[in-house]
Amino acid sequence: MADRPHNKALVHSPELDSLGYPDSIPFDTSRAGKAIAALDRMGLLDGPDRSVVAPEPAPLDMIERFHTRRYLDALRRAAEGEHNLDFLAMGIGTPDCPVFPEMFSYPRLACGATLKAADLLASGEAGIAFNPSGGYHHADPERAAGFCYINDVAIGSLVLSEQVDRLMVIDVDVHHGDGVERAFYSRSDVMTISFHESGRFLFPGTGFEDDIGEGEGRGYAVNVPLPPGTYDAVYLRAFDAVAVPLIRAYRPDIIVLEVGMDALSGDPLAHLSLTNNAYCSVIRRVMAADRPLLATGGGGYHVENTARGWALAWAVLCGADEDEGSQAGLGGVMIETTDWAGGLRDRRLPPTDRQRRTVDPKVDATIRKVRANVFPYHNLDETHEA
Template sequence: MTSKDRVAYFYDGDVGNVYFGPNHPMKPHRLCMTHNLVLSYELHKKMEIYRPHKAYPVELAQFHSADYVDFLHRITPDTQHLFANELTQYNLGEDCPVFDNLFEFCQIYAGGTIDAAQRLNNQLCDIAINWAGGLHHAKKCEASGFCYINDLVLGILELLKYHARVLYIDIDVHHGDGVEEAFYFTDRVMTVSFHKYGDMFFPGTGDVKDVGEREGKYYAINVPLKDGIDDASFTRLFKTIIAKVVEIYLPGAIVLQCGADSLAGDRLGCFNLSIEGHAECVRFVKKFNMPLLVTGGGGYTKENVARCWTVETGVLLDTELPKEIPDNEYISYFAPDYSLKSQSKNMENLNSKTYLSTIKMQVFESLRCIQHAPGVQMQEVPPDFYIPDFDELEQNPDERVGRKLNSFK
């Protein structure tokens, strides 16, 4: 019998007070609802609760370009009319609006993921949770898909200081494109994304054929799915693929993005997972007993997001929660049945057994290609990781490496 996992949980009440706008699907208020539900089930007594530090601009610039970070720092709703060119350049607008306290919001959720990674690195906990994090679409020089700063990339960079290989798993309904892109050329991070794939569905990337390039070839895994996938199909595929990935890749730490927009009935989603099905993926990953960083992500039906992440907090604490929701500040949101359960819908599953079997075979083929690759045999942890610039081949190699390593000290 192993001793209980030490779980660290990061939360700052200010993160739920920002407002993307009246018609915007992203409602950070869902984080207050989640936290309130976690407290009402008294889960806070079983873990260490921390208020994250606000990430400094220099920390955000470990991945993002300094000019982009500086722009986010300066822009406000009152001054945005002066920055028409920059708004276009950095992709701020309808999907990624400028709102009050935008930069502080980014500092809090990114700070939570960085702090979570540091606690894991220093072996101060076994599992670290930041439900405010998981904003997987943000790119090096631009906002995308409601995401401004990619906290996941920053957290993974932190973990790479202590671990030779990090596994990133994403169960959001949208493809984890920002994280995949950041690590597309390296074998030190394997990204595995389960998502809806189609021309008309954001972000339109994540084909099973996209497997990484150069040193990163076969280290990006995409599991493209169709509408209506249910618990049985999803969890079977998830467990089969993740078990094989862990066996072959041997990561030192795992980052799990638990976007709740893959739940049935999500305002922007099209999958048919129940909370139980979603949580089963978390339960499965926990069983590997590796340093585990867990974040939120998408999720646009607030009461289901709060239910889901509370149940998953319970899973990470090995605690079964009573289905009847205790009285709390947001109890009216959970009417009429005040239950923790969410049902899947009566919805056609467009993922045939043949289709899922084909996807699985293609993924396994990629994994076979790396099974005997030297990168996987690494014993020593290399120096702090840096992300190659796309134009580095043109530069003098000695200058390039020296400059990069200095910039990360």
């Protein structure tokens, strides 16, 4: 794919800002618009090599490639105010997935944005496409879960997988990418890798080291569960020890990256301690594969930190963020403030000694276990240093 274009597309429209989730759940759909406003203020949003592209609602037949018609009917009818116990059995009307008027139109448009990104990559119009309003990785074919109604990641990946030999989905949301993993669990032409806070501590309670796929797909689902307190350096150690060798060995034609920002320190729903510097490093490592890249948003419940993280992600995807080694651009933003004047990057957050003592052995044990479970399927030496 040497002739791959260098254009980057950010998929968004004001309509995504005007629709959205109710205030009763912590999933705040204003984050994408806030990221875009910040990029615009900084002059990073568009340029000769990048543009903002508007999505259209996902066609129903595309959504039905993954979700059942019965479920989509239920979503639509619930959105129109109908009450039915069958809906609840499908996860509709739970505290995590409440009923509200836009519960069909908003997820459908967000899914359309991921499909637009997939189209731009498949047609060669873009080499990198980012939908910060996407990333609904928990939804199943007939079940809403974890603030997710329509699984745009699974649907976009399904579409792309038909056009290439090998697709890789990397999920760095703090929650296990369970719905996406299940969609491809028995396939070897789609490899899923999820880094997440361990299901022992966090929703959805799945995604352990021994969950590696089934049948043809055995060795092609990869889970890296991480303990609370996981910090930048140890997270990147795990990414370098597991994901980087697998990217090299699998040689995906296209990479999908779910960039939930809820692994950031201070996220109110989770317990990892990353800064957005770690996200930058992850994105750079994925970009080093030099494959077409579809990035989506995802979770992220500290609204300002999440918006800033996605703004930074776009800057990194465009090769426009400040120098990684420069201290000058790093100091302006405290984790808990909304002052963006000093740049998009978080301050470094060094671990405490206690954090190192509790986190490091657990992460290193997980790395060893995952490599032992998965690497033999890819002719990788599990004992080789990362």
